[in-house]
Amino acid sequence: VQLQASGGGLVQAGGSLRLSCAASGRSFSTYTLAWFRQAPGKEREFVAADSWSASTTHYADSVKGRFTISRDNAKNTVYLQMNSLKPEDTAVYYCAAARYGFGSAVGADYDYWGQGTLVTVSS
DSSP: OOEEEEOOEEEETTOOEEEEEEEOSSOGGGEEEEEEEEOTTSOOEEEEEEOSSTTOEEEOTTTTTTEEEEEETTTTEEEEEEOSOOGGGOEEEEEEEEETOOOOSOGGGOOEEOOOEEEEEEO
16 A cells, blocks of 8 residues: 645634545455554654554644545545644654554554654744
8 A cells, every 4th residue: 555645834813724645455344453653852742543454543642633534445545624723733744554453552563554644834
């Protein structure tokens, strides 16, 4: 599976952005998909995940209620809708995938990664 993230950009605090991650390959519906982010000088952190089975979602506490992960299996694409953005959301955002994953918040549990897209939130 190859992942291609897009949709990043510069936005003012309180604004919104939608990230997309298009996947190549087959059996997209059997992959758990997730978003991670890495801010300058910080370690990569979990943002959200969408489990392939039961369609359950998981969020980091820092984004709960503001971000929404969703997927379109027909388009092989996962999205991250980000609302009420804050300057501390500034980071490079990465999409990740794991075949038959379980919505883990641990990066090592994901086998495939996109190249990242930069989100900058100005105050």
